[in-house]
Amino acid sequence: MDAIVLLKEDHKTVEKLFKQFEKAGDDAAQEKRTIADRVIEELTVHAWIEEQLFYPAAREAAPDTKDHVLESIEEHHAVLWMLSELKGMEVSDERFDAKMSVLMENVRHHVEEEEQEWFPEVRKAMGRNELKDLGERMEAAKADAPKADPLAVPSA
Numbered sequence: 001m002d003a004i005v006l007l008k009e010d011h012k013t014v015e016k017l018f019k020q021f022e023k024a025g026d027d028a029a030q031e032k033r034t035i036a037d038r039v040i041e042e043l044t045v046h047a048w049i050e051e052q053l054f055y056p057a058a059r060e061a062a063p064d065t066k067d068h069v070l071e072s073i074e075e076h077h078a079v080l081w082m083l084s085e086l087k088g089m090e091v092s093d094e095r096f097d098a099k100m101s102v103l104m105e106n107v108r109h110h111v112e113e114e115e116q117e118w119f120p121e122v123r124k125a126m127g128r129n130e131l132k133d134l135g136e137r138m139e140a141a142k143a144d145a146p147k148a149d150p151l152a153v154p155s156a
């Protein structure tokens, strides 16, 4: 699969989970826990494959994306720390919903920048075959990603 298509599919999966979380009632503690745990796993794996493979390849193919990549890494850093806090926090904690809400704002902003501001430059610079080859390596790397440990991603 094309690397950028793969990343956008991940973004959609996460957005669906965010919508589910927003729809869950105030007392749906069990459901919120399940959704939050899936968000933690999806975003940890996603950040991992971006940092291990996509971001370095993007910088090499399109050096002008350097500042976007560096900003993205700092955004990952903040998100990964929030994920690690959510992991250890009870849903009943009065800070839980607020932390999820700030996480969602951060991730939505980050995804919008990736998709609108600099992924198109990477697509132009790489071409179809390189994107496909990179996508295959990213798909395979998902198996090695630290699923339940956000702080094991390099930018954390």
Ligand SMILES: [Fe+2]
Pocket (backbone or CB within 6 Å): 047, 050, 072, 076, 110, 114
């Ligand atoms: Fe990212």
Ligand SMILES: [Fe+2]
Pocket (backbone or CB within 6 Å): 007, 011, 046, 050, 111, 114
């Ligand atoms: Fe992303």
